[in-house]
Amino acid sequence: MTMANSNHKTGSRPQMGQAGWILLLIFATVMTLLPLIFTLSLSFRTQNSIYDPRLFVTELTNGNYIKAMKDNPTIPYNFLASFVISTVSTAATVLFASMAVFGFSRENVKGKLLMYNMIMCALMVPISALVIPITQLNSRFGLLDNYFGLILPYIALNIPYAVTILQGFMSGIPKELEEAAIIDGCTTPGLYVRIVLPLLKSGIVVVSIWTFLTCWNEFFLALCTMTKATTKTLPLIAQQYKGVYNSQPGVLFAILIIITIPMIIFYTIVQKQFVKGMTSGAVKG
Numbered sequence: 001m002t003m004a005n006s007n008h009k010t011g012s013r014p015q016m017g018q019a020g021w022i023l024l025l026i027f028a029t030v031m032t033l034l035p036l037i038f039t040l041s042l043s044f045r046t047q048n049s050i051y052d053p054r055l056f057v058t059e060l061t062n063g064n065y066i067k068a069m070k071d072n073p074t075i076p077y078n079f080l081a082s083f084v085i086s087t088v089s090t091a092a093t094v095l096f097a098s099m100a101v102f103g104f105s106r107e108n109v110k111g112k113l114l115m116y117n118m119i120m121c122a123l124m125v126p127i128s129a130l131v132i133p134i135t136q137l138n139s140r141f142g143l144l145d146n147y148f149g150l151i152l153p154y155i156a157l158n159i160p161y162a163v164t165i166l167q168g169f170m171s172g173i174p175k176e177l178e179e180a181a182i183i184d185g186c187t188t189p190g191l192y193v194r195i196v197l198p199l200l201k202s203g204i205v206v207v208s209i210w211t212f213l214t215c216w217n218e219f220f221l222a223l224c225t226m227t228k229a230t231t232k233t234l235p236l237i238a239q240q241y242k243g244v245y246n247s248q249p250g251v252l253f254a255i256l257i258i259i260t261i262p263m264i265i266f267y268t269i270v271q272k273q274f275v276k277g278m279t280s281g282a283v284k285g
Helices: 002-043 063-071 075-104 112-124 131-140 148-170 175-183 188-199 201-217 220-225 234-241 249-284
Strands: none
Touching: 002 249, 063 249, 075 112, 075 148, 075 188, 075 201, 075 234, 112 148, 131 220, 148 201, 148 220, 175 188, 188 201, 201 234, 201 249, 220 234, 234 249
16 A cells, blocks of 8 residues: 555656646746737737737727838838848858858868858857948948848858858768768769758758848848838838837837738748757757
């Protein structure tokens, strides 16, 4: 009887611990989603209820979204600008970073340690310190209000992070695979395309998602580079509703929701791949 009670108590402890973790995760999820839910609530409020501190109110309207679309007929162009800039920057970052880690993994590359350290030093430079020099360069080369005025800096700024992530995945690839491929007559480009890229798939997924989200949400450099209404990225649209003389908080929050929706859809689609890639990298590291 005593042994049965002991086994029952021992079995209940893991269940209690699991229940505690579930409650903690639920609490963390609610706290994480609370700002987004409150923003969504504010986007549907009238001018009279916009400053109500309650999370939900009964006086709602969709007029904020209608006004946001009427005031900003260039939103489709802004969405296109954000999509093109983020997509091209992500593709180029993945390509150059994967080529870099492939080169760093080979023993016959001269000066690879110096190049790797220089790339890593770029991680310590904040983007705010580079905005003025980059803007001056864009002005000199005629890249203001040009997609490449953002694409080129985004590639340069994201490569150090991408190299850091992909280097961990690259170190997990057995060198015997490369040696066997070379013996079979595989060239260096073929080795990169047929061996390295497929084995870096999980890391490439992580880098792609992170880079795309970073480029999509970037504001400071885009503010200094894009001035025309049709070339502005989506995050810049919300700026015109902020200020003493143009206070329309309901429309502002509606714009913020419009900007956020594509990212929510994108992350929902790639969430499994992102978690799988992060977990794979953690196991290899």
